Amino acid sequence: MKRIIVTGGYGFIGSNLIKILLKKNYKVLNIDNLKYSSNKYNLADLKSNNYNFLKIDINNKSKLLECFRKFKPFAIFNLAAETHVDRSIDNPSVFIKSNILGVFNLLEAIKDYRFKTNKEIKLIHISTDEVYGDIKKPERSDEKHPYNPSSPYSASKASADHLIASYVRTYKLSAIITNCSNNYGPRQFPEKFIPKIIYNIINNKKIPVYGKGKNSREWLYVTDHCDALIKILKKGRSGEKYNIGSNINLTNIKVVKTILDVISKNNIMNIGKNVKIKFVKDRPGHDLRYAINSKKLKKELNWKSKISFDKGILQTIKWYARNKKYFDLIPKKTFVKRIGLLK
Ligand code: NAD
Helix, strand or coil: CCCEEEEEECCCCHHHHHHHHHHHHCCCEEEEECCCCCCCHHHHHCCCCCCCECCCCCCCCHHHHHHHHHHCCEEEEECCCCCHHHHHHCCCHHHEEEEEHHHHHHHHHHHHHHHHHHHCEEEEEEEEHHHHHCCCEEEEEHHHHHHHCCCCCHHHHHHHHHHHHHHHHHHCEEEEEEECCCEECHHHHHHHHHHHHHHHCCCCCCEEEECCCCCEEEEEEHHHHHHHHHHHHHCCCCCCCEEEEECCCCEHHHHHHHHHHHHHHHHCCCCCCCCEEEEEEECCCCCEECCCHHHHHHHHHHCCCCCCCHHHHHHHHHHHCCCHHHHHCCCCCCCCHHHHHCC
């Protein structure tokens, strides 16, 4: 049985990935420092002997080395990160710590482990399309597109990508970087756009939309992302970068309208009187459009997204409507108040 570490496994994408890996018969060790966006509810229903969890910060090199020695993973999916752009505007330092120094530590731990044991660990590092910055219509950024990050979040992710590429070239570490577009689906922390909309509808509240709602994002259902990651683990080439996207771009206002429409048409819940779109002050430095070209992944690994936005959003809404407990476990103060505005 293949042994694999997932870092950040109590977060949104990590928890979805762990469930899929276990179904595919991997033995999984989840490493997470249990920061605000982690949620024990995300993996509470797991009943597998092939799953273990250790509370470790990826900045702790000696603990990482100890668990490499004991668990002997053949690969690591690194999803541990600070992930919310608005938080990075208010407090960039934690982003530097987890997203840059944390990745540096992880690389050093993998390098030391190889030196001491002669064993290779393959790193699959999960990065973002935000590293490419604002992309003008109708362009889509491919893997060779220059990096042009706009927020402390995307700059920290870009830095990590560069560090990893340097470790592949200089130390011949085995690593792949994946740059994915916006994910949506079950178990996403409600400070993020789609779960926030659904939370506000469930709670009969106004739906805040930044600026005029014209920002455009490429939306990918989370299990499509996980399937791509597993394909890349199996068949991707070390030192390569792979974009992962759906080719489906929607403006924020279109996303809100679609969610309201899908709820009404499918009679999922009552839409209260207070549920109205409210345009609020835009995010400082807000990129208008991200759009990636993921033809390389299709051509080389024969992967393409399977789940349409209409299908994925219906599944997503139904999950949050059925799992209100998920929201109950999250302190309101961590996601209700507007943040990320310059004072
Ligand atoms: P998330 O915020 O839901 O989860 C992040 C997890 O990492 C949390 O459980 C947190 O406790 C853990 N963590 C943070 N810092 C850590 C540290 N120093 N040590 C150990 N654990 C730590 O994030 P997500 O949306 O699941 O994103 C996962 C990864 O995917 C991130 O690297 C993010 O940049 C990337 N990504 C996300 C999206 C998206 O739309 N959500 C899109 C592209 C890429």
